[in-house]
Amino acid sequence: MDSVRYDAERRGHGVPIALKILIAGGFGAGKTTLVSALSEVRPLQTEEILTGASIETDDLSGVETKSTTTVAMDFGRITINEDLQLYLFGTPGQDRFWFLWDELAFGALGAVVLADTRRLADCFPSIDYFEQRGIPFVVGVNCFDGSRRFSLEAVRRALDLDPDVPMVLCDARDRQSGKAVLISLVEHVARQRGEPVPAA
Amino acid sequence: MRTDLPGHQHEWLDDDAGPVVRPYTLTGGRVYSDANGFDLVAYVLARPEPDLAAYPELHPEHRLLVELARRGTPLVELASDLDLAVGVVRVLLGDLLSRGLVSVHQPPRATYLPDNDILKAVVDGLRAL
Numbered sequence: 001m002d003s004v005r006y007d008a009e010r011r012g013h014g015v016p017i018a019l020k021i022l023i024a025g026g027f028g029a030g031k032t033t034l035v036s037a038l039s040e041v042r043p044l045q046t047e048e049i050l051t052g053a054s055i056e057t058d059d060l061s062g063v064e065t066k067s068t069t070t071v072a073m074d075f076g077r078i079t080i081n082e083d084l085q086l087y088l089f090g091t092p093g094q095d096r097f098w099f100l101w102d103e104l105a106f107g108a109l110g111a112v113v114l115a116d117t118r119r120l121a122d123c124f125p126s127i128d129y130f131e132q133r134g135i136p137f138v139v140g141v142n143c144f145d146g147s148r149r150f151s152l153e154a155v156r157r158a159l160d161l162d163p164d165v166p167m168v169l170c171d172a173r174d175r176q177s178g179k180a181v182l183i184s185l186v187e188h189v190a191r192q193r194g195e196p197v198p199a200a
Numbered sequence: 201m202r203t204d205l206p207g208h209q210h211e212w213l214d215d216d217a218g219p220v221v222r223p224y225t226l227t228g229g230r231v232y233s234d235a236n237g238f239d240l241v242a243y244v245l246a247r248p249e250p251d252l253a254a255y256p257e258l259h260p261e262h263r264l265l266v267e268l269a270r271r272g273t274p275l276v277e278l279a280s281d282l283d284l285a286v287g288v289v290r291v292l293l294g295d296l297l298s299r300g301l302v303s304v305h306q307p308p309r310a311t312y313l314p315d316n317d318i319l320k321a322v323v324d325g326l327r328a329l
Contacts, residue, residue, distance in 0.1 A: 018307060019241075106239065186322050190316060
């Protein structure tokens, strides 16, 4: 198929570079809120279809009688410049949609795992997923109104996080706060490459 | 695709009936296409001045897709704009590709990481927002 191109370097072709960032975390941790706060457009939604092919590989007890089922995905966009765009994808909450995570994570720059201190264990599956696949991630501790504030160190211990995984307190509703989380992720990715981004 | 259509008022359409319009009706039941592996952020770009009249077999959705892709647009945005599932858009894109009406620019493969210039541009861009 000569009309399909794999561009390692697309600048100058008139086609921007699109970088994917995943926003993960347990149900109600603020994923959709964070995507909304950061996206320059109203967050968009699309659907992916779970076909018979994926049903064979995923154990979906109880849905065998349906030939297809759809999974909604939230995503948002941040245009950095005319050659560079960030796409933020909220990951579907249910564990049975792991196949969709693989599609989202393929080629992703990295991930933000949102943690809710009232239900810390809810973000364990996300952390396991990114650790196992070597995808760089940061943990954003979403400060909900009225939720008990824990020290970041206490949360790090509870999550059994590697010392080099950045943790950031954040408010998923606040754009500036969300930006700070994304910046810490990109800086983390750069550090993993051994080329720290110089501070501005 | 939506299950909350007014059709649900009809007694013969309960939850077990599933979506009122099957997602792949539009593709004639085809689930796989050459475009199956396309990334969610693969850019689709229509050929300049595509001769759509030469392809009467194409659906209105195909034509809309070409129209939307005049400006290079990522697959996931096309799906959102058309309110169609990503899998359906991949099949439609395969039809357009085989007719030479669009080109698709896949993002760099997973092994490729953006270089430091790109990461720096992202950080600078985010700080400036």
